[in-house]
Amino acid sequence: MTSSPSRRDFLKRVAALTAAGALPSSIGRALALPANSRTGTLRDIEHVVILMQENRSFDHYFGALRGVRGFGDPRPLQLRDGHPVWSQPAADGRRLLPFAFDSQDTCAPLIKSLDHSWKAGHGQDPARWAEYDAWVPYKGELTMGYFQRHDIPYYHALADAFTICDGYFCSLHGPTNPNRMYLFTGTSGPSVGNLGAQAVTNADDGNWTADMARDKPGYAAMDWTTYAQRLQAAGVDWRVYQEYDNFGCNSLAYFSHYRDLHPGDERYRRARACVPGSTADNAATTQAEHLIAAIAADVQADRLPQVSWIVPPTAYCEHPEAPPAYGESLVARLIDALTANPQVWAKTALIINYDENDGFFDHVPAALPALDARMGRSNVDTRGEVYEGVPMGLGIRVPMLVISPWTRGGWVNSQVFDHTSVLRLLERRFGVAEPNISPWRRAVS
The missing domain is CATH 4.10.910 (30s ribosomal protein s13; domain 2)
Known part of the structure; x- marks a missing residue:
């Protein structure tokens, strides 16, 4: 050619x-490396690889990146007291502005997690969030801290080279597990009639490993249909890649369909097994080398599944106190593994997103379902989007990068997305519908 x-x-x-x-x-x-552009359509993408990392807001990572809706936003929200959204009130009457962490002389990369509970939890008044000025009182002063290019150079280089989405929001204003359920199933429960605490809280059985023997027998597992089940029924190849230490972030483990399985069961191999070489004995010292090796082996053998979910070990998932540099190392090695076989990379799209914002500030408020005339009116059904009278989402804006031969060029996509948008991409590419996604969510993201 x-x-x-x-x-x-x-x-x-x-x-x-x-x-x-x-x-x-x-x-x-x-x-x-060139793209496989045989048809010029989504059908040229034969492999979608999804890496969901932990607990970072968009402004916290990319607010200082040129060309995005970050700290240079010319039209920031005005708060009810007339101040711009950057000027957040503290309880003692002071105002706090976003500030750059000093990563050279402090332990900022090891910052601890902030409060990231459901917005009506821990004594929080959800009405305060409606005014978008609760960041410092509810999250603490560190909420306003952000990283610069020299702190996370690899991620900024990725954004410069490929495509970053600055209108991507987590699905729920709350913690990890319900947000990840949106990625794996299109809902955290309410849209399928399950109004339990798992809808807005981290309701899990405490097994933060891939060891199925450590599942708690008394745990009331979720029972609605996951997207992995729908892919399986449609004959679409899929797999979860994880080490023994998975930080409890493999959401399929919390569903009855993937519990109490025999190791010979196909569901166990796809959803629950850890990659070769990863064991309880080396979990504490892992550098995610077994995870990367398993992916690399499948890429080299041209057996990468059509849909892959990657669940990294604790130290590499970027959940505070895990340093961002460890996540950058993981992503760099993952891209090396995917590009080692140019024929596979030519038909692969890698999506890197974050499940929620932890407690870190972001200046762009999300769309919410209208509950009454004061909030406006909706011409789509909002059932499944309200929990105990409080809008569930969209949540806070988080980073998303799309790395592929088709997304080269340093583009910025400002469309509104949330975690269910990833499923909608899979719907379009593989023709497998996810009915758990609510009509309202389909309309706004």
């Missing part, structure tokens, strides 16, 4: 930047 002049020029620039050290080698390689 003959390369066009523009493509030749592009490859020359990529090679020059990589050689000069301006681009990490993994990014340079991913940029240089």
Whole structure:
């Protein structure tokens, strides 16, 4: 095939930047490899790889990135007291502005987790969130801290090279587990009639490993249908990649369909098994090497599933106190593994998103379902979007990057998305519908 002049020029620039050290080698390689554009449609994407990381807001990671709706936003929200949204009130009458962490001389990369409970939990008044000025009183002063390019250089380089989404919100204003349920099932329960505490809280059995023997027998597992089940029924190949230590982030483990399985069961192999080489004995010292090795082996053998969910070990998931640099290391090695076989990379899209914001500030308020005339009116059904009279989502804005041969160029996508948008991409590509997604959510994200 003959390369066009523009493509030749592009490859020359990529090679020059990589050689000069301006681009990490993994990014340079991913940029240089061509796409499979046989049909020019979504059908050219044969593999979708989903890596959901933990607990970072968009402004916390990318507010200082040029070209996005970050701290340079020319039209920030005005608070009820007339101050711009950047100027958040503290309980003692002071005002706090976003501030850059000092990662060189402090332990900022190891910052501890802030309150990230359901917005009506821990004594919080959900009405206060309606005014968007509860950040400091409810989360503490560290909520306003953010990282700069030199703190997370690899992620900023990825954003410069591929596509970042600055209108991506977590699905629920709350913690990890219900948000991840939206990614794995399209709901945290209410849209399918399950109004239990799992809808807005981290209701799990405390087994933060891939060891099914540690599942708690008395745990009331969720019983609605997951998207993995729908893929299986449709004959779409899928798998969860995880080590023994998975930080409890494999949401399929909390569903009855994937509990009490025999190791020979196909469901166990796809959803519950940990990758080869990962054991309880090496879980405390893992550097995610077994996870990356398993993915690399499948890529080299051209057996990467059509849909893959990646669940990293605790130290590499970026949940505070896990340092962002560890997550960057994981992603760099993952991209190396995916690009090691150019024929596989040519038909692969990697989605990197974050389940929720922890307690970190973001300045862009999310869409909420209208509950009464004061909030406006909705022409779509909002059932399944309200919990005890409080709108569940959308939640806080979080990062999302799309790394693929089709998303090269440093683009910014400002469409409104949430975790169910990932399922809707899979719906369009593989033709497998997820009826758990509410009509309201389909309309706004």
